Amino acid sequence: MQxxxxxxxxxxxxxxxxxxxxxxxxFDAPGSQxxxxxxxxxxxxxxxxxxxxxxLWLFGGRYFGVSGLKxxxxxxxVIAIAFSVFGxxxxxxxxxxxxxxxxxxxxxxxVYFNGKPIKDADSQSFRALDxxxxxxxxxxxxxxKHYLYCNGKIVEGATA
Numbered sequence: 001m002q003x004x005x006x007x008x009x010x011x012x013x014x015x016x017x018x019x020x021x022x023x024x025x026x027f028d029a030p031g032s033q034x035x036x037x038x039x040x041x042x043x044x045x046x047x048x049x050x051x052x053x054x055x056l057w058l059f060g061g062r063y064f065g066v067s068g069l070k071x072x073x074x075x076x077x078v079i080a081i082a083f084s085v086f087g088x089x090x091x092x093x094x095x096x097x098x099x100x101x102x103x104x105x106x107x108x109x110x111v112y113f114n115g116k117p118i119k120d121a122d123s124q125s126f127r128a129l130d131x132x133x134x135x136x137x138x139x140x141x142x143x144x145k146h147y148l149y150c151n152g153k154i155v156e157g158a159t160a
Contacts, residue, residue: 006064009052016049020082033101039092043083049075090115104128104142104152111144113152120154122146 026042027033050072057068083089091101094115098107101115104126111121122144129141142149148158 036095118152
């Protein structure tokens with residue numbers, strides 16, 4: 001019975017690397033990086049090895065003779081490294097702070113573009129430009145009382 005359980009768990013775990021490598025496709029739709037529910041579901045689903053091994057440990061099972069709790073810890077470390085490499089912790093942290101990951105945003109008296117702060121931008125007068133008639137969107141242009149910005153960079157020679 002233990003051998004069969006080890007085989008089943010191994011097959012279930014074989015899908016995790018595939019899911020991890022395909023997970024960036026969840027952010028293909030516009031605005032999907034700014035959806036807290038989308039990020040939470042992604043991170044919870046990718047943590048299934050931890051839940052699997054904790055469940056195994058709770059029922060007193062072992063995976064190839066090693067405690068499920070030990071494998072849960074190893075899984076947690078591997079998943080944390082993967083989340084760091086793929087930038088999922090940064091995306092989640094930005095959303096928690098109210099910072100947009102895909103356009104301009106102002107939070108804590110700082111201006112951000114794609115989740116990264118813009119130096120020297122004035123948060124009090126900052127506004128994104130949106131002109132539907134000329135087909136440019138807010139994520140392209142913005143201005144404050146000093147500068148005009150295009151994609152988060154100051155447009156040299158232009159004044160606000």
